[in-house]
Amino acid sequence: MDKQYKIQVQDLHKSYGDNEVLKGISLNVKPNEVVCMIGPSGSGKSTFLRCLNKLEEPNRGHVYVDGYDIADKKTNIDLVRQNIGMVFQHFNLFPNMSVAENIMLAPVQLNKMSKEEARTAALHYLDIVGLKDKADVNPTTLSGGQKQRVAIARALAMKPDVMLFDEPTSALDPEMVGDVLEVMQALAKEGMTMVVVTHEMGFAKRVADRVVFFHDGVIKEQGTPEEIFDHPQQPDTKSFLDKVLNV
């Protein structure tokens, strides 16, 4: 385990029954680094991402976050999760609360802020994602793009050092995608450590420090955006990129 990494993954294996989905994955993420993960459907990208905050329990291998082994029973996973924000493909906003309450819930419940402070923070983060005027509406009345930006604000309110994104724009109408990507790009610029599963190759090219290509439960190839997109070495990488870039 190496202290210089924000996230360190060693030889991670995960199976569902007989189906081995992750077949020994190792990956290190440095502070402030933006890692984009691409690859065909079913290659294990989501599963890998969910292992990083223990939404899935690996069968073998280690995941260290800020030096804590999250498989270790002595590690308080709730504390670790407070430092890792996660944004889902389907937003998962809480429909029983207003937009602002969605954002205030965790800081207040975890005694990070008083109600008033949390409200101020909520408005601040809503401002960042451009939705300050939506603070008191019910999230079900929002469009997909707005929902996803609220979800990002909700994660940011816990002031995490790492943000995980699982295809944050896949469920959105095309005209909504830009707003969300813009917010994410701004975050990256401010130095947030990010791991992003995405099918948005343009975003990966522009924002990623490193692109990781998943194939069939292993990391087939990784490198800078130029290396992966302009000079892919592996035939699988090439055929995948041919498919997605030529649509």
Add this chain to the structure above:
Amino acid sequence: MSKHWLRNMLMGLTVAVGIGVGLGHAQPVHAAEPTYTIGTVDSFEPFEIPNNKGTYTGKNPGIEIEMLQQIAKHEGFKYNLKVMSFDATLTALQAGQIDASMGGMSVTDERKATIDFTKSYYDSGVVMAVAQDGPIKSMKDLKGKTVAVKAGTSGAIYAKSIAKKYGFKLKYYKTDNTMWSDVQNGNSAATFDDEPVLRYGIRNGMKLKVITKAVDSQPVAMGVKKGQNQELLQKLNDGITWMEKTGRMQKLLDKYTKGSGTKTDGAAQRTIMGLLKANKGALWDGLVATLELTLVGAALALVFGVVLGVMGIADGKFFPWLSATIIYIFRGMPMIVLAFFIYIGMPSVIGHKVPLFTAGVLTLMLDEGAYVGAIVKGGFKAVDRGQWEAARSLGLPYGKALRKVIMPQGIKIMVPSLVNQFIITLKDTSILSAIGVMELTQTGTVIISRNMEGFKMWLIIGVIYIVIITLLTWLSNYVQRKLA
């Protein structure tokens, strides 16, 4: 982390139930005079004649009740009456729920094996009765027919002894009135019952006639569990002897077989309005008891159900398994069996009595709670998995995620089913009449055992249930609209 929270909740519930049971047990401090619990039947005229509230505090409560009053005074002891069905008095006596039992009980050899009887004060024979205008003329006509008897009575024992010979089948009942009505309506061909009891019923309007001489004449006595409560047995025997010597016993018997004790309601009280008026106090008390049982039972069932529901969706294998098993057991068991188990069965295991109301409420809590548990579990499971993941990924611990995110959404899904279950709970309280809880249905049984007005009284009681359920449905619709 999550387990702690669950354990605390479970412990809270255990303590709450424990306190409930414990409070029910608080007995008055022993005075100089000993206090006994005497079990008796919910009606067995002319031995036990309840007033329209189902208690024996009226002017003409029956031979045995008055006898006990006189003996207790003379012998210097106090007693609490516990009212139940006849066969329940026999099991309760063996379970130690009651110190002595009475209910026009015949002294038989079989019963002598487990009961020490007092001196007898009456001889009661079994007669056969048939519908007044029915086709049955003698026992020979019973071939292939069904005969109604009351479980555990000497009438039932006699009928069983001759059933093969005359080729009839037996059908068992809990109360005289239902049994007699069944004969009167022609569903059963005949009944065998104690002569004084049957004659009392006929005098009060049952359209039956007695067509045999009394047979199998047997002495009637009170009893204690064999080898137990010998002191009480002695007092009862002394009292009986004293009453016989002083002529009090004969006077008492005459009162109920010839005199004023046999009078019941007049014709004016037999219209629906008259019946309502005459019994309004009793019906009101029955209704209040029904509502009390419903509210307390449903509240506890809700707590129990939420615990089961939460266990059902917990991490790991053990708690979901436990929850599913508990739900399976209590949903699978008929509520009446559960009620008997708690009220009659448990005392012999835990070593002390279970108060009637506590037994009733406990039955409701477990039975309805199992249904509520299934509803709650289903409601939680119906909440999208992504809601859990979003809440947990923010760092909220299991319990907080459950309470702040999952529960509020699950409850919305559950409310219609919970309201429905609440109404079912109200109806299910009537099942508790089997152990003698004086709720609305049992009140009806008792009133009818006096006035024999089965049709009109059950109509009245049915309408009361419907009215209450209608009001509740309106109320719950209103609440649901508010919640939506």
